[in-house]
Amino acid sequence: MPTFTGDDDLQGAEFRGANLSGARFVESDLTGVIMRGVELARADIDAPWLPFGEFLRINGVDVTGFVEAELDKRFPGRAQRTAVDPVGLREAWDSLQRTWDATLARVAAMPPGSVDLSVGGEWSFAQTLRHLVHATDMWLRKAVLEVEDPFHPIGQVDLGSSGEVDPSMFAREVPPYDEVLRVRAERATMVRDFIDSTTPEQLAEERRNPHDPDHPETVLKCLHVILEEEWEHHRFAVRDLDALSDGGGLGSQS
Numbered sequence: 001m002p003t004f005t006g007d008d009d010l011q012g013a014e015f016r017g018a019n020l021s022g023a024r025f026v027e028s029d030l031t032g033v034i035m036r037g038v039e040l041a042r043a044d045i046d047a048p049w050l051p052f053g054e055f056l057r058i059n060g061v062d063v064t065g066f067v068e069a070e071l072d073k074r075f076p077g078r079a080q081r082t083a084v085d086p087v088g089l090r091e092a093w094d095s096l097q098r099t100w101d102a103t104l105a106r107v108a109a110m111p112p113g114s115v116d117l118s119v120g121g122e123w124s125f126a127q128t129l130r131h132l133v134h135a136t137d138m139w140l141r142k143a144v145l146e147v148e149d150p151f152h153p154i155g156q157v158d159l160g161s162s163g164e165v166d167p168s169m170f171a172r173e174v175p176p177y178d179e180v181l182r183v184r185a186e187r188a189t190m191v192r193d194f195i196d197s198t199t200p201e202q203l204a205e206e207r208r209n210p211h212d213p214d215h216p217e218t219v220l221k222c223l224h225v226i227l228e229e230e231w232e233h234h235r236f237a238v239r240d241l242d243a244l245s246d247g248g249g250l251g252s253q254s
Contacts, residue, residue, distance in 0.1 A: 026121070048232045075099065075235065081227035086203070089195045089223060096230050097188060103238065104181075110244070115177050119240040123156065126177050128237045129184045130156035135229040136187040139222045140194060143210045154183050191226060 004010060021039075047056070055062045072079040077095025080088065107115060107125055115126040123131065134155030141150035154175050203220040 046236075048228075048235075071235070075231065078231050081231055082224060084203075084220060085200055086195060086198050089198075090192075092227060093192055093195055096227065096234075097192075099234060100188075100230075103234065103241070106241065110241075114244060116174065117244060119243045122236065122240055125237055125241065126174075126180050127156045128233050129180050130154055130175075131158065132230060132233060133180075133183050133187050134158075135226060136191060138210050139225045139229075140187075140191055143207050143217065143222045144194070144219050146207070152183055152187075154180060191223075195223070 045056075050056055050064055050067065054064070056064050056067075077092065077099060080092035080095055083089045083092045116124045118124050133152055134157055137151045137155055141147040198219070203218065203223075205219050206216040207219060207222060209215040209217045
């Protein structure tokens with residue numbers, strides 16, 4: 001089966017009468033793609049950045065509002081991720097952590113080794129937690145607190161959007177899950193402690209975007225990125241845990 005990567009430029013390509021059934025698009029830019037008279041039965045689209053001022057039309061209907069509302073219903077507390085004041089941010093973080101606590105309890109009851117299983121080539125549950133360590137280090141410790149050496153080596157780096165990060169700084173071997181849980185809990189406490197101490201004036205202060213230092217972001221925006229990362233990766237994790245529980249979709253063991 002042919003595989004197209006970032007080295008292949010398919011911009012403006014036209015597929016007419018082509019059979020793409022079963023095709024998989026991973027971290028691909030499909031912005032502005034137009035599909036006419038297509039068969040989409042059982043299609044599965046995951047676009048976490050969909051609501052940011054864009055639209056997704058199906059048969060002429062923009063479905064972005066429906067999708068966002070449905071996700072907010074499925075994940076109570078998700079709608080609070082755009083809170084704009086310290087009180088709202090505290091409530092948002094507490095709701096999020098209660099959600100993660102329930103998911104961690106679910107994982108603890110699963111068969112040994114489940115945390116290291118990949119579904120469809122996606123990150124395992126343990127890797128997801130490690131990535132959230134990295135996200136906290138990136139957007140709180142580096143961007144907001146301007147810590148000189150912000151990254152914990154246990155963090156899982158997304159090489160596609162890691163910014164000025166040297167992957168050699170991070171763990172090459174799979175760390176024990178207990179250690180992942182410990183560091184993850186430390187980072188969650190750091191976020192909560194910062195939110196507890198912040199003020200509206202501090203939230204409005206500007207910081208350098210850790211991926212693009214010439215582009216300023218407010219402290220509030222940095223916290224919103226952390227909340228968005230947390231909720232989206234929780235959604236991914238629950239999706240894959242459901243697949244593991246159903247006994248399908250297994251990939252490699254990390």
